[in-house]
Amino acid sequence: MTLSDYRTAVVTGASSGIGAATVEALRGRGLEVYAVARRADRLAALAERTGCVARVLDVRDTDALTVMLGSLEADVLVNNAGLGRAARTLADATTEDVDRILSTNVVAAVHAARAVLPGMRDRGRGHVVNVGSMAGLYPLASSVYGASKGALHVLSMDLRLELAGTGVRITEICPGRVRTEFYDVAVDDPELRARLKESGVDEVTAGDVADAIVYAVDAPWRVNVNRIELQPTEQTYGGMQFTPREER
Numbered sequence: 519m520t521l522s523d524y525r526t527a528v529v530t531g532a533s534s535g536i537g538a539a540t541v542e543a544l545r546g547r548g549l550e551v552y553a554v555a556r557r558a559d560r561l562a563a564l565a566e567r568t569g570c571v572a573r574v575l576d577v578r579d580t581d582a583l584t585v586m587l588g589s590l591e592a593d594v595l596v597n598n599a600g601l602g603r604a605a606r607t608l609a610d611a612t613t614e615d616v617d618r619i620l621s622t623n624v625v626a627a628v629h630a631a632r633a634v635l636p637g638m639r640d641r642g643r644g645h646v647v648n649v650g651s652m653a654g655l656y657p658l659a660s661s662v663y664g665a666s667k668g669a670l671h672v673l674s675m676d677l678r679l680e681l682a683g684t685g686v687r688i689t690e691i692c693p694g695r696v697r698t699e700f701y702d703v704a705v706d707d708p709e710l711r712a713r714l715k716e717s718g719v720d721e722v723t724a725g726d727v728a729d730a731i732v733y734a735v736d737a738p739w740r741v742n743v744n745r746i747e748l749q750p751t752e753q754t755y756g757g758m759q760f761t762p763r764e765e766r
């Protein structure tokens with residue numbers, strides 16, 4: 519099973535960044551692509567440019583999401599809609615930030631998969647791509663975001679077990695720093711945002727991530743690409759930190 523066996527794809531979070539680049543890449547490979555996000559103007563421009571079908575909705579609206587996905591025979595679902603609130607540790611987070619991250623990054627992705635999987639299973643073909651993060655695999659002082667992406671990591675592994683023998687494939691994509699609008703959403707303070715946005719390294723592009731998604735979806739039927747981690751060559755993770763206790 520390769521891209522040529524798939525006809526219809528749905529990409530959530532398609533109005534910018536990785537999602538928009540993925541829509542473009544899948545359209546370039548001839549699929550009918552449904553592009554989902556809230557910003558209607560962005561989706562209209564994307565539809566004009568690529569020929570995708572715009573679906574303006576908030577993925578946290580479970581009923582709307584389920585009805586939309588139920589009206590299609592999606593062969594490919596790219597669960598990409600997501601956000602972080604990078605400046606806040608859990609101790610400092612607001613209720614709204616926590617709910618927004620978890621409901622968008624995890625709950626909506628689970629409901630989207632739930633909506634498409636019965637059809638994929640019945641047709642004996644399909645591919646769910648979960649856009650996780652390096653933050654779901656390695657420790658980062660951004661616990662709510664990390665937990666949301668860690669949940670997608672376990673979801674992806676467990677779905678592979680649940681769907682064994684059905685022909686449905688599950689891929690997790692784990693990017694490090696990608697140059698997108700992510701930090702415009704994540705950080706309210708303009709000075710901090712500017713500082714965080716300027717990594718000073720040659721960052722992965724949204725197109726690079728879209729290429730990884732196409733690679734996974736286009737792999738021969740015998741190959742399930744379980745997980746792809748991609749980060750800037752000039753980025754790393756881990757290391758040893760010693761932080762003296764603060765005086766009170």
Ligand SMILES: NC(=O)c1ccc[n+]([C@@H]2O[C@H](COP(=O)([O-])OP(=O)(O)OC[C@H]3O[C@@H](n4cnc5c(N)ncnc54)[C@H](OP(=O)(O)O)[C@@H]3O)[C@@H](O)[C@H]2O)c1
Pocket residue numbers: 530531532533534535536537554555556557558560575576577578598599600601602622649650651652692693694695696697698699700701703724
């Ligand atoms: N950039 C990075 O460094 C990085 C690294 C690792 C993982 N990721 C992950 O990659 C994915 C895409 O992010 P990005 O970097 O491409 O950032 P982005 O440019 O900010 O894109 C985020 C997309 O998600 C959509 N979205 C957010 N909330 C939504 C909602 N409630 N309903 C529908 N759509 C919603 C946004 O569209 P609307 O605002 O129009 O709804 C937008 O299209 C996210 O899951 C993110 O966690 C990013």
